[in-house]
Amino acid sequence: MKEQPPKTAKKQLNKTALTKTGIDFGFLFTVITLLALGLLMVFSASYPYAYYYFGDGLYFIKRQLLWTIAGGIVMAFTANYDYRKYKKYAFPILAFSFILLAAVLLVGINLNGAKRWLGIGSLTFQPSEVAKIALIIYFAAGLSEIKEKITSFKYLFRYLFVIGLFMGLLLLQPHFSVCIIIGLTMVIVLLVSGAKILHFALLAVPVVIAGVFIVITEPYRLQRLTTFLDPFSDALGSGWQVIQSLYAIGSGGLFGVGFGNSRQKFLYVSEPQNDFIFAIICEELGWIGAITILVLFGVLLWRGLKIAIHAPDTFGSLLVVGITSLVGVQVILNIAVVTSSIPTTGIPLPFFSAGGSSMVFLMAAMGIVLNVSKYSKKNIDL
Numbered sequence: 001m002k003e004q005p006p007k008t009a010k011k012q013l014n015k016t017a018l019t020k021t022g023i024d025f026g027f028l029f030t031v032i033t034l035l036a037l038g039l040l041m042v043f044s045a046s047y048p049y050a051y052y053y054f055g056d057g058l059y060f061i062k063r064q065l066l067w068t069i070a071g072g073i074v075m076a077f078t079a080n081y082d083y084r085k086y087k088k089y090a091f092p093i094l095a096f097s098f099i100l101l102a103a104v105l106l107v108g109i110n111l112n113g114a115k116r117w118l119g120i121g122s123l124t125f126q127p128s129e130v131a132k133i134a135l136i137i138y139f140a141a142g143l144s145e146i147k148e149k150i151t152s153f154k155y156l157f158r159y160l161f162v163i164g165l166f167m168g169l170l171l172l173q174p175h176f177s178v179c180i181i182i183g184l185t186m187v188i189v190l191l192v193s194g195a196k197i198l199h200f201a202l203l204a205v206p207v208v209i210a211g212v213f214i215v216i217t218e219p220y221r222l223q224r225l226t227t228f229l230d231p232f233s234d235a236l237g238s239g240w241q242v243i244q245s246l247y248a249i250g251s252g253g254l255f256g257v258g259f260g261n262s263r264q265k266f267l268y269v270s271e272p273q274n275d276f277i278f279a280i281i282c283e284e285l286g287w288i289g290a291i292t293i294l295v296l297f298g299v300l301l302w303r304g305l306k307i308a309i310h311a312p313d314t315f316g317s318l319l320v321v322g323i324t325s326l327v328g329v330q331v332i333l334n335i336a337v338v339t340s341s342i343p344t345t346g347i348p349l350p351f352f353s354a355g356g357s358s359m360v361f362l363m364a365a366m367g368i369v370l371n372v373s374k375y376s377k378k379n380i381d382l
Contacts, residue, residue: 023079024373027303031075031366034296034351035068042354044259045280046273048266060273060354067356071363078367079374086368087315090141094162097134100127101169108173116173125357128178131166133365135186136322138162143193144314150195159190160203171214176221177345181329188325189318228343241276242340244268248279249339256286273354275346278338297331297350300324307373316372323365 039061046060086093100118104127108115117124139159149155163186167179187200215221223238231239248264251257262283265272272280282290304324311317327350334349336342348355350362 022374023370024303024307027300027307027366027373028370030296030300030303031351034293034300037293037296038352039064039068040259041277041281041284041352042273044262044284045265045277046354049272052267063356064354064359067359068363071360074360075363075367075370078364079370081367081371083316083319083368083371084313086137086319087141087144090138093134094138097127097131098166098169100130101166101173103127105169105172114173114175116175125360128170128173128175129357129361131170132178132182132185132326133323133361135162135166135182136189136319136326136365139186139189139193140315140318140322143189143318147314148194150190150193153196153199156190156195156199159186174218176214177333177347180333180345181326181347184329185322185326188329189322192321193314193318224343224345228340231340241270242337242344244270245276245279245338246340248276248283252283252286252290254286255288256282256284259284275334275348275353276338277352277354278335278349281352293352294331294335297327301328304369307369311372312375316375320369320372323369326365327362 042064043058043061047057050059050061051057104115104118107118109117109119109124111117116126116128118127119125142159143150146155150159163183166182170176170179170182191197191200215225227234227238227242231242233239235243244264248262248269251263257263262272262280264283265280269276269279278290281293285292301324304320304327308317308320308324311320330347330350333342333345333347334353337344337347348358
């Protein structure tokens, strides 16, 4: 009678292999749905503003449509580009993004007292969008190698130092809102990779002190804080933006005033097609429409989390965690600003706010997530 191998030996004959399973269509469908709704809302929210300032009510929607098509092409590429190759070039990508941020300070385009753009003529982009993705790739690559060593503060400090370098350049632009987005996103990635909460708790005090110092040393940031505490104290000045946003949200009611029927978009809400587009969504589509969009973002984050859990390696998992966290953080902060839950700062709503480079890089990131979803671990009995 043939002797059967012991169970321990049989376990040793099992090997994990990487297999293609096809993209996550749930994630892709959610992205396409958000894009379609975003285009509709940019068309509706921007028409009066675009007609008044540019003489063409379709000015923003035409640009948004072109950037969405460009983003779709980029997403198709990144969805078919093996995500594991990013790991090899993680540091060069990070260094390149750092150089771009530094170049902004030297030859950047100055707009409204801030240098945040590089480009020629009307063709511009924000290097901060590159930095967001570059940091996620770099952190995912490094943390997937050191693994449990991140529990040591010595290793954690290295990554915090990198965050500090990038924040330093962003504050010089100044671009405080992106500092917040990058900081929160990277902290999530570090915590998911195993960093100790205690270390962040100990760092909370100096970080809060530094944040307060940054706010009180810049008059416009201090004004935003005082406006947040009492926007009606200067209703026709610094409080105008958030007050009109709240009027738009409140007037929407349960079902809204109807698509295209917003009153606040007629030069009451500042930049209705951009940072405050969620206020117009609430006014036109009501709480039902707003909650539906929030549910869609929730589905996107849930599918992203599922992809991260089933990713074939730690690098892929952390990559997806970083990208989905980036979207989640921006959604939460944008809605918090629009509802006056936090002081006003420029944070776009992903897939909805009108923008060029932000849309392309967002779509590129969605493609990376889709590429990770094409692979899964499978145990093969050898």
